[in-house]
Amino acid sequence: MTDNAGKNWGRLIKYHRKQQGLRQDDVALGICTPSYLSRIENGVVIAEQNVYEMLLARLGIDLENEVVNLELKHSFLEEMYAKLLSNETLTQNEIARLESYQTEAFQQEIELLAGLVYSRYLSSLDSLIxxxxxxxxxxxxxxxxxxxxTQMYIGITTYVHISFLEFEEIILREEQQHVSNYMNTTSRFEQANYLYHLAFAHHRYYSFQQALYYINLATEAFTHHYKPLFQLKLYSLKGVILNDLHRFKEALLEFKAGLDLLRNVSALQTPRQRSSLYNNLAYCYECQGLFKEAMSYYEQANSFEEDLHIVINLMRATYQQDDQETLLKLFTNYPRERFKVLHHQYQRDILKYASDREYALNKLKELEELVFPYFSEQEYYSLTLYYAPLWAEFYEEIHAYKRATICFKHAFIASEKVRQRMSS
Structure with missing residues (x-):
């Protein structure tokens, strides 16, 4: 019997003894001393299996049947966790069975596992709180x-941190506790999932070199698995990271590998996957100053599944291409009230004002003082690095050089933040 199994049986004995209102003296009589039972219940000692059998029998529990039941539950929970990691939908019967295992007592390891798997299920429904x-x-x-x-707790809390956009929490926990070491005995796919989330967190935190390090580890751990959706996620994230490192040719190779996978796996050919990949391709071309190509891919991305983030990206590329006719159509088709995300609203405001080309000091200052502090507070450094110099140019056109200097300072501060994180 393993130490974990012994501790679980000890907790089980304690739980059922208390449920039946029995004292330790009552249960221990003729089997062991009450003090020894206390140590068994608290996991301080691991007794012989026959001691557990006798103690449980006195409580009316057959250890052999309990072992079989626990093995069935354990197998089911592992199966559900694997499905959730693979973004598969649970059946109504599976959900009902998972819910039936829920308890707040947590007297055994199996109850902790059931709670963890259920929390992962809740997060898949966006019931994050x-x-x-x-x-x-x-x-x-x-x-x-x-x-x-512990392993499930690490994987699931990482996923929840990602969902709450708490990227620094993930990074600090790994740096301070090296929690990836606890994952060494999990499946390669589970390791790859955790490393993918580490890469994602570092990318969103602008520490791109670390993000590349972890996405390479995730790819290595995932080798020889056939899970097309996760493979597509690896291609996409690695491409995005390489793009932000200005390694554009390598980024395009990753995105094109993703396109090949999409073409050959029908299950992946959903509007969401297509729009996401074409949006990434478009941004790669935009970053290279190839705005016509960027517009083409953004338009394709937007045709698969209307995503207002993609619409903003398309507006930005169209403005840079100086295609006023297309830009006017976009502003008409997508009025401000359609956008619910604040930074989307602000970007549309900026691009609309910029396209009108009628610059006035008061209006420029009003938008500047509204938008750039918000970008800074939310750590949208890439947005500041694009829009602040643009705003400085507008100030210079009306000879408001002091205001232009303030905008260049916004960009400098953002670039320093990114530089510090990239070098960390």
């Missing part, structure tokens, strides 16, 4: 050993 509340209840029971509960 409920998922986090459940994880907070489980957290005190995490032992931080290389056990299954």
């Amino acid at each position: 409920e998922a986090r509340e459940l994880l907070m209840k489980i957290e005190p029971f995490i032992t931080w050993h290389q056990d299954r509960v």
